[in-house]
Amino acid sequence: MTEIIFGIIAIIITVGVYAAMVPIHKKINTPFTQPIIAVSVIIIILLLVFNIPYETYQLGGAWIDFLMGPAVVALALPLYNHFERLKKLAVPILSGVTAGSFIGVSTGLLFTKLFGFERELILSIVPKSVTTPVAVSIAESLEGSMSLAAVFVVIAGVSGVLMSPLIFKLFKLSSPIGRGIGLGSASHAMGTANSMGRSELEGSISTIAMVISAVIVSVIAPILVIIML
Amino acid sequence: MVRLFRIITHIFFLYVLLLVGNFLQEAFQLFIPGSVIGMLLLFALLKLGIVKLRWIEEGTSLLLKHLTLFFIPVTVGFIEYFDAVFSVRGVLLLSITIISTALVMGGSGAVSEYLARRKEVQHD
Known part of the structure; x- marks a missing residue:
């Protein structure tokens, strides 16, 4: 009985803080007010202050996790809606995203292996450039850690958005295609949200990049792990 | 309803x-x-x-x-790795993730932009 009550409280707090953060982020648009970052930080602080184990929080959190799978399936919608535009730009988009997926997985593997990190950790960093629900399932099927994978995804998201002005200059990315593909391939939903702020065209290209890179990385990650690890 | x-x-x-x-x-x-x-x-x-x-x-x-x-609950799972992240190894992992992310963004964006430009030129 108490487990159910704890679970319900965890859900109410998570959804409540999220609902409060969404309008705040709309007003103050910084990477740090993005709900995924701000809400997670607030909940972590709450758990630490009240000395609540993660396990207890997950009595409710697991119910929210339950919707991650259907949410990935839902990503078919933007792909379907933008299919005509995608077809016209098929070659540049597919080439760019494929290049990005290979760079992301191989550098993640290479650098962590070079510094002698343990296997579970290496396998958790591999899917960092794709959206959390997919990254988590990739990490799970590679036998890495799901939570650790989610952490790397967030770091890739935040750092990508923060670095993007510099990267655009360094790599001379000035068109919505280059910028959208870059942000969507490297920083998933957080990058896409950032692109959407500049223009809807860049935003939709970024969405497409996020979806395609999720598919490509889930295919190449197990193969590259076998080759490189 | x-x-x-x-x-x-x-x-x-x-x-x-x-x-x-x-x-x-x-x-x-x-x-x-x-x-x-x-x-x-x-x-x-x-x-x-x-x-x-x-x-x-x-x-x-x-x-x-x-x-x-x-994906908030999964991200909150970070709490279980606190000790691991705030350490030399943690800083190293953070750097690896950031460098890899920069390479992905620059590489994928540059390839797409180059190919899209070339296509435009051909159409002109």
Whole structure:
């Protein structure tokens, strides 16, 4: 009985803080007010202050996790809606995203292996450039850690958005295609949200990049792990 | 009330596709996550006109709008790795992630932009 009550409280707090953060982020648009970052930080602080184990929080959190799978399936919608535009730009988009997926997985593997990190950790960093629900399932099927994978995804998201002005200059990315593909391939939903702020065209290209890179990385990650690890 | 029922039905349909995706992954020993297989299935069903957009649109859009909400609990799981992250190893991992992310963004963007430009030039 108490487990159910704890679970319900965890859900109410998570959804409540999220609902409060969404309008705040709309007003103050910084990477740090993005709900995924701000809400997670607030909940972590709450758990630490009240000395609540993660396990207890997950009595409710697991119910929210339950919707991650259907949410990935839902990503078919933007792909379907933008299919005509995608077809016209098929070659540049597919080439760019494929290049990005290979760079992301191989550098993640290479650098962590070079510094002698343990296997579970290496396998958790591999899917960092794709959206959390997919990254988590990739990490799970590679036998890495799901939570650790989610952490790397967030770091890739935040750092990508923060670095993007510099990267655009360094790599001379000035068109919505280059910028959208870059942000969507490297920083998933957080990058896409950032692109959407500049223009809807860049935003939709970024969405497409996020979806395609999720598919490509889930295919190449197990193969590259076998080759490189 | 009717709207809520509709949304639940839509999400339930997505969930069924997820189960089919998971089943296919198990049955054929595929290494692609079941959720991604489910997504590709939904895309194919929409494209082939077997599933109409309006049958699933409301629930699907709602999930997409609040995509980040669903991965908050997993991200909070970070708390279990606190000691590991705030250490030399943690800083090293942070640097690796940031450098790799910069390379992905620059590399993928540069390839796309170069190819898109070349295509434009050809069209002119």
